[in-house]
Amino acid sequence: MSSELHIYNTHKREKEKFEPLNAPHVGLYVCGPTVYSEPHIGNVRTFSSFDVIYRYLVHLGYKVRYVRNITDAGHLTNAAGEGVNRMESAAKLESLEPMEVVQKYTTNFHDIMNLFNAKPPSIEPTATGHIIEQIEMIEKLIENGFAYEVEGSVYFDVTSYNKKYPYGELSGRKIEDLVAGYRDLDGQDEKRNTIDFALWKKASPEHIMQWRSPWGMGFPGWHLECSVMSTKYLGQSFDIHGGGMDLKFPHHECEIAQNKGTYNEGGARYWMHTNMLNFNGQKMSKSLGNAILPMEFVTGTHELLDKGYHPSVIRLLFLQTHYSSELDINIKGLQDAEKAWKKLFESKGHLASLVGSAKTPTETSGKISALCKGCTDNMNDDFNSAKTLANLFELSGIINSLKGGQTTLDQVQVSDIELLTTTFNNFLLDIFGLQEPQQASSNDKLDDVMNVIISLRKQARDNKDWATSDKIRDELQAAGIQIKDGKDGEVSFSVD
Numbered sequence: 001m002s003s004e005l006h007i008y009n010t011h012k013r014e015k016e017k018f019e020p021l022n023a024p025h026v027g028l029y030v031c032g033p034t035v036y037s038e039p040h041i042g043n044v045r046t047f048s049s050f051d052v053i054y055r056y057l058v059h060l061g062y063k064v065r066y067v068r069n070i071t072d073a074g075h076l077t078n079a080a081g082e083g084v085n086r087m088e089s090a091a092k093l094e095s096l097e098p099m100e101v102v103q104k105y106t107t108n109f110h111d112i113m114n115l116f117n118a119k120p121p122s123i124e125p126t127a128t129g130h131i132i133e134q135i136e137m138i139e140k141l142i143e144n145g146f147a148y149e150v151e152g153s154v155y156f157d158v159t160s161y162n163k164k165y166p167y168g169e170l171s172g173r174k175i176e177d178l179v180a181g182y183r184d185l186d187g188q189d190e191k192r193n194t195i196d197f198a199l200w201k202k203a204s205p206e207h208i209m210q211w212r213s214p215w216g217m218g219f220p221g222w223h224l225e226c227s228v229m230s231t232k233y234l235g236q237s238f239d240i241h242g243g244g245m246d247l248k249f250p251h252h253e254c255e256i257a258q259n260k261g262t263y264n265e266g267g268a269r270y271w272m273h274t275n276m277l278n279f280n281g282q283k284m285s286k287s288l289g290n291a292i293l294p295m296e297f298v299t300g301t302h303e304l305l306d307k308g309y310h311p312s313v314i315r316l317l318f319l320q321t322h323y324s325s326e327l328d329i330n331i332k333g334l335q336d337a338e339k340a341w342k343k344l345f346e347s348k349g350h351l352a353s354l355v356g357s358a359k360t361p362t363e364t365s366g367k368i369s370a371l372c373k374g375c376t377d378n379m380n381d382d383f384n385s386a387k388t389l390a391n392l393f394e395l396s397g398i399i400n401s402l403k404g405g406q407t408t409l410d411q412v413q414v415s416d417i418e419l420l421t422t423t424f425n426n427f428l429l430d431i432f433g434l435q436e437p438q439q440a441s442s443n444d445k446l447d448d449v450m451n452v453i454i455s456l457r458k459q460a461r462d463n464k465d466w467a468t469s470d471k472i473r474d475e476l477q478a479a480g481i482q483i484k485d486g487k488d489g490e491v492s493f494s495v496d
Helices: 041-059 086-094 098-115 128-143 158-164 175-181 222-234 245-263 294-299 311-319 331-354 363-380 385-404 414-431 443-462 466-478
Strands: 006-009 014-017 025-030 063-068 147-150 153-156 197-202 218-220 237-244 267-274 277-279 327-329 481-485 491-495
Touching: 006 267, 025 041, 025 222, 041 063, 041 098, 041 237, 041 267, 041 277, 041 294, 041 311, 041 414, 063 222, 086 098, 098 294, 098 443, 128 147, 128 153, 128 197, 128 218, 128 222, 128 245, 153 245, 158 175, 158 245, 197 222, 197 245, 218 222, 222 237, 222 245, 222 267, 237 245, 245 267, 294 311, 294 443, 294 466, 311 327, 311 331, 311 385, 327 331, 331 385, 331 414, 363 385, 363 414, 385 414, 443 466, 443 481, 443 491, 466 481
Parallel strands: 025 063, 025 237, 237 267, 277 327
Antiparallel strands: 006 014, 147 153, 153 197, 197 218, 481 491
16 A cells, blocks of 8 residues: 555645555545436546546545535535525426435436446435434534534524634635625525624525524525534544535535534545536537536537547546646547547557567666556545556557567566556556446447436437437437437337
């Protein structure tokens, strides 16, 4: 097991040597999706990044408990814990029960994660499954003087907390600036301070999702669930907490405050944040028409795309940029990633024919060894997948030179080929989670992809979104795949 892994801790704003609390066990918590709509490509980048981090920790020999939650209650639409409940809003829009929305989009999220070859977490708890624990944490915060109840709602008292602990330590915000910057928000008149955030909200009679509590019928605030579920399954102090950069404030800041206010412990010791995605230099948004969904990248059905790309191509595109750096997606980048994906696996395929043909060690052997070791060194440097890929491309050039005869086989030894084989298998397959190009054309893989596409088309038809349903059918037909709708509702496909 390596002892040289270093992680950039966004809490400390510096790179630190990773020292687990209870090695070889590692506790990893990642904020999961709010299941009121389809996941966007930014979600895929975040969860793919933490999938690689999880895989690499396992590769190093750690026994990782990976917890990733499902937010199915309490996610309100603004930072102060007010506004519209996302689940209820989606339920009304789609004329469904809230838990139907939850089931629909949780299944959709799992389908997308499977398609992008992300391993499932060890535990995937839900907010609605931990209402009792959330109520218990609120009671403890009230007892400790960091929360107060008003007319059936409970708020976290940021000013009282800030007298003992620094609020804003993760994001670098100052409480004075936050007070000055908050706009008038619905419900803030019952708070002691504008920056206090909701732990429990009183439910109006028409509110569908509500639970009994010591303060009356209501529902939990969004930030509370992650404090509860991370500490329940990983302990009051645990190793790593991850999520997107957009969650650093207020969500993760509030988590730290809730944890310290309850346990005098901040929860995670290492905080990690993935960065944002752009498309053609612009922020991805529905208003700009460039909010391309993951399946649209795969099928190529969005008008801004030239064609569909295999999930491993998109995954490789993510890996070519450090997880904490902003990434701009464009057509050329996708095309280059596709070429790189094929090149790496083509080189990996050459290795089998080279085994047993090598003879004596030379200078090349030292270069191969150094580049292979560099892959591990780069990943130990805050999971630097971009630099690791650079090493793999250089190794790929050496393999192709051996295969093509530009470098003769008597210039390398058997151990070099074995090391190359191990390195390519470890990093391409086990750590980066890439799939081989030939798998994309196999019947089993086509079946898996088509099952997801058929499921998404069914969702479109159920929502009476005939334009999307027809576009999926027509684009597949143009690609030589015919979708057939049976009388009993069964859908099948055939390849021309």
